[in-house]
Amino acid sequence: MARTQPVERWETDFDVLDAGYIADPFSVWDRLRGTCPIAHTERRGSTWLPTRYEDVVALAHDVEHFSSQKIAVIPLDGDEPEEPVLAYGLPPISADPPLHTWTRRLLLPWFSHRRVEGYEGLTRTLCAGLVDSFASDGRVDAAGRYAQQIPVRVIAHVLGVPPEMADTFTGWVRDVLEFADDPERRARGGDALLDFFVAEVARRKTEPGEDLLSELLATEVDGAPMDEAIVLGTAALVLIAGVDTTWSAIGSSLWHLAGHPDDRRRLVAEPELMPLAVEELLRAYSPVTMARVVVEDTEFQGCPMHAGDKVLMNFPGANRDPAAFEDADRVVLDRALNRHVAFGSGIHRCAGSNLARMELRVALEEWLRRIPEFHLADDAEVTWAGGQVRGPRSLPVVLS
Amino acid sequence: MRIRVDPDKCQGHARCYGLAPELFDVDDYGLSTAVDGGNVPPGLEDKARLAIANCPEYAIEEL
Ligand code: HEM
Ligand code: SF4
Numbered sequence: 001m002a003r004t005q006p007v008e009r010w011e012t013d014f015d016v017l018d019a020g021y022i023a024d025p026f027s028v029w030d031r032l033r034g035t036c037p038i039a040h041t042e043r044r045g046s047t048w049l050p051t052r053y054e055d056v057v058a059l060a061h062d063v064e065h066f067s068s069q070k071i072a073v074i075p076l077d078g079d080e081p082e083e084p085v086l087a088y089g090l091p092p093i094s095a096d097p098p099l100h101t102w103t104r105r106l107l108l109p110w111f112s113h114r115r116v117e118g119y120e121g122l123t124r125t126l127c128a129g130l131v132d133s134f135a136s137d138g139r140v141d142a143a144g145r146y147a148q149q150i151p152v153r154v155i156a157h158v159l160g161v162p163p164e165m166a167d168t169f170t171g172w173v174r175d176v177l178e179f180a181d182d183p184e185r186r187a188r189g190g191d192a193l194l195d196f197f198v199a200e201v202a203r204r205k206t207e208p209g210e211d212l213l214s215e216l217l218a219t220e221v222d223g224a225p226m227d228e229a230i231v232l233g234t235a236a237l238v239l240i241a242g243v244d245t246t247w248s249a250i251g252s253s254l255w256h257l258a259g260h261p262d263d264r265r266r267l268v269a270e271p272e273l274m275p276l277a278v279e280e281l282l283r284a285y286s287p288v289t290m291a292r293v294v295v296e297d298t299e300f301q302g303c304p305m306h307a308g309d310k311v312l313m314n315f316p317g318a319n320r321d322p323a324a325f326e327d328a329d330r331v332v333l334d335r336a337l338n339r340h341v342a343f344g345s346g347i348h349r350c351a352g353s354n355l356a357r358m359e360l361r362v363a364l365e366e367w368l369r370r371i372p373e374f375h376l377a378d379d380a381e382v383t384w385a386g387g388q389v390r391g392p393r394s395l396p397v398v399l400s
Numbered sequence: 401m402r403i404r405v406d407p408d409k410c411q412g413h414a415r416c417y418g419l420a421p422e423l424f425d426v427d428d429y430g431l432s433t434a435v436d437g438g439n440v441p442p443g444l445e446d447k448a449r450l451a452i453a454n455c456p457e458y459a460i461e462e463l
Contacts, residue, residue: 057456109428113414275418279454339456346457349411349430357418 011036022386053324066292074180090237127366143395151246160211248391252285283340286316402463409459420447
């Protein structure tokens, strides 16, 4: 069954869950930049879709008019419940200053580049082991058996939760992010995830460990322990934000390399290009779109935005804007001028960006080291998820 | 050549550090500063320019 009604006019009636858009959003953005750079829809509530780099960055920086208290790209029935399940939502991502400021500072040190260097060894061992498990198979689903398996295990390690639960975590996160238009599935994943963290928090009160969750519990704010709803929201956020996103970036990058033998061979021959190539792949296939809610009636670039409207933070579209990037639609592995905003812009800049970059780089390095030659089994078999996070969910490749 | 990171603009993308670790130090909260008072050693000017050109927040300036 189709998830959406067909779209006739993208300018006034866009739908980010349209199957054609999920498969190829790029041509839609290109067209909109020419006809109506900030499109609008009434589907799932009044929502705006900016497509220019300049506009997306300006919106992200204007946190007074565009609040992060509603960040879901796919709200339920056009309306999210007035009261979030957790009193403070998922700080810092769903918070505005001042709550945003201090909750973000609690997380940042866990993902500083120094800490992230410490996670590289286990990430490499994990990736190498995965490649070993299928390298001689001749054919593999690079999304399901590789990309999907990596970030969830690294995050489990940081949070101090059992890595054996990786598939369960992945299921919950997909319920919440990818199937957000299915109320039952979204609630099921969200409830399970919350119940899990409630139990983990209870356990740590008697057996604290060295992990992020234990540290959050031990943190005092103004002389009193931090509100438990904030601990739960922050822990849940780290799991939700760290899994689908990075897995999608790894999958899209492998999809690109499978279909572009010149880029693949160049990366194998010139491994020193990897850091620039990682940024370029993040730019071209940015996985994450966020939302903001308009605080009070305001006009932005001539668009009459009303209090309660949603604005999609189209970081992926900004990154394809020809006004900001030369040859925006081409992957240039050694692109030297690349102010991409795959990790956002302004105060909500992805707190896990150092970790995400490291995971993407190591995942590609370990794959290419063992499997320098591979191609798509059949482009028609590749399936994509879209909405809040875009990336391949099934990616059969032939290994040679 | 001398450079400076504007602490009010820097949001910790760490692109500068990734491209030119010799020239920047990023603290545990992501805030970047130019090392050695921003003096760029001879030979590293191109790297400094690369960092300036890739900072998504336009936080790095040449003095
Ligand atoms: C390629 C992978 C990833 C991408 C593309 C990505 C993208 C983003 C984006 C665009 C934002 C900004 C949200 C906004 O403006 O509303 C964000 C925020 C965030 N991300 Fe990521 N992310 C990735 C991986 C991760 C990982 C691995 C973590 C692990 C901890 C993480 C944790 C967070 C957190 C905590 C925030 C909220 C920051 C704040 O609101 O201050 N992300 N991410
Ligand atoms: S790239 Fe810019 S924003 Fe990022 S750490 Fe460096 S100076 Fe700060």
